[in-house]
Amino acid sequence: MTTYTFKIKRFNPSEERSPRWQEFSVKMEPMERLLDGLIKIKDNFDGTLTFRRSCAHGICGSCAMKINGKNGLACQTLIKDMPEKITVEPLAAYPVIKDLVVDMTQFFAKNEEVLPHLINNEIPPERERLQSSHEQEKILQSITCIMCGSCTSSCPTYWADKEYLGPAALLKAYRFIFDSRDRAFDERLGRIIHAQGLWRCHSIYNCVEACPKEIDITQHITEMKRLEVKRFFSRGKK
Amino acid sequence: MRYRLQPGSFAWIIHRISGIALTIYIIFHLYFFSGLKDPVISESLRKLVENQFIKFGEAGLLLTVIAHSFNGIRLILLDMGVPTRLQKTLFFIAALTGGMIFLIGAWPILGGIH
Numbered sequence: 602m603t604t605y606t607f608k609i610k611r612f613n614p615s616e617e618r619s620p621r622w623q624e625f626s627v628k629m630e631p632m633e634r635l636l637d638g639l640i641k642i643k644d645n646f647d648g649t650l651t652f653r654r655s656c657a658h659g660i661c662g663s664c665a666m667k668i669n670g671k672n673g674l675a676c677q678t679l680i681k682d683m684p685e686k687i688t689v690e691p692l693a694a695y696p697v698i699k700d701l702v703v704d705m706t707q708f709f710a711k712n713e714e715v716l717p718h719l720i721n722n723e724i725p726p727e728r729e730r731l732q733s734s735h736e737q738e739k740i741l742q743s744i745t746c747i748m749c750g751s752c753t754s755s756c757p758t759y760w761a762d763k764e765y766l767g768p769a770a771l772l773k774a775y776r777f778i779f780d781s782r783d784r785a786f787d788e789r790l791g792r793i794i795h796a797q798g799l800w801r802c803h804s805i806y807n808c809v810e811a812c813p814k815e816i817d818i819t820q821h822i823t824e825m826k827r828l829e830v831k832r833f834f835s836r837g838k839k
Numbered sequence: 840m841r842y843r844l845q846p847g848s849f850a851w852i853i854h855r856i857s858g859i860a861l862t863i864y865i866i867f868h869l870y871f872f873s874g875l876k877d878p879v880i881s882e883s884l885r886k887l888v889e890n891q892f893i894k895f896g897e898a899g900l901l902l903t904v905i906a907h908s909f910n911g912i913r914l915i916l917l918d919m920g921v922p923t924r925l926q927k928t929l930f931f932i933a934a935l936t937g938g939m940i941f942l943i944g945a946w947p948i949l950g951g952i953h
Contacts, residue, residue: 667842669843670841670842670843671842671843693840693842694840755842757840757842757848757851760840803851804847804851804914804917804918804923804926805847805848805851806845806846806847806848806923806926807842807845807847807848809847809923810845810847817923817924819923819926820922820923820924823917823918823923826918827918827920
């Protein structure tokens, strides 16, 4: 067992004016996760420490937070990969509700803006709508998004402009634009081609580095940019 | 906002700063050089160019132009279809070749060749 120091950013906006740092020394096994450390702190040192966690297996995305200056999932971060002093903060750019819990209302509102559901008014087949493996491959990475918010929170463009759709919403737009079963192609593109949409991505790659599911988000955004450029130059040619 | 730097975000910061610096520079450049037809201004500018501080400035200008243009090429390549997983590799290639060209260019500017 090794002793790790957790330096956690604490903040209760209803009682405090500004955030403060608090340190805890916790004995950890190498194969334990950062989330286990936070649970130990809450159980043994300070029950008021507040954080979200649900599945604890990298699926729900609840425990996304800034770990040593970079966003990631606490349940997916092994202690053996960490230095002995670990800084834990809430996800940046979202309003803090308490300690490591942030208000993700705006994040999900942006997701709604890009119509995150299949649109197809054709008569549904008797069984499921089929796709070829090639068609499925196009959206394979994008469907693995768990909506943890790590990407949008790591994006400097989003820090500067909260009206920007952000990488998560753009990835969701890609997921349906390139879905062979969807029929709302033009409407979907229309929803991301605006001043706070697709072209506000400056290829900084923080989102790619932050994504716990290792989705190459910028590659998806770039493909939509190329699609729109091709569409722009082929207008009126048909 | 504090966040861990990685090659992509570092390149973005350099690109922004060099872009703003070059925009400011080009305004001053056009303003001063618009007076070149005047012999008095022309002579004072010629003397200014010989100043050692201006020479360092010129080397700095070369570095700014190289940084901005090489990262610009990196971004164009990535937008044109080079897989984005190569963004870090492209950053290091741009930094290395840009650095070499800067050294070759800055040497005569700073008086290395007479």
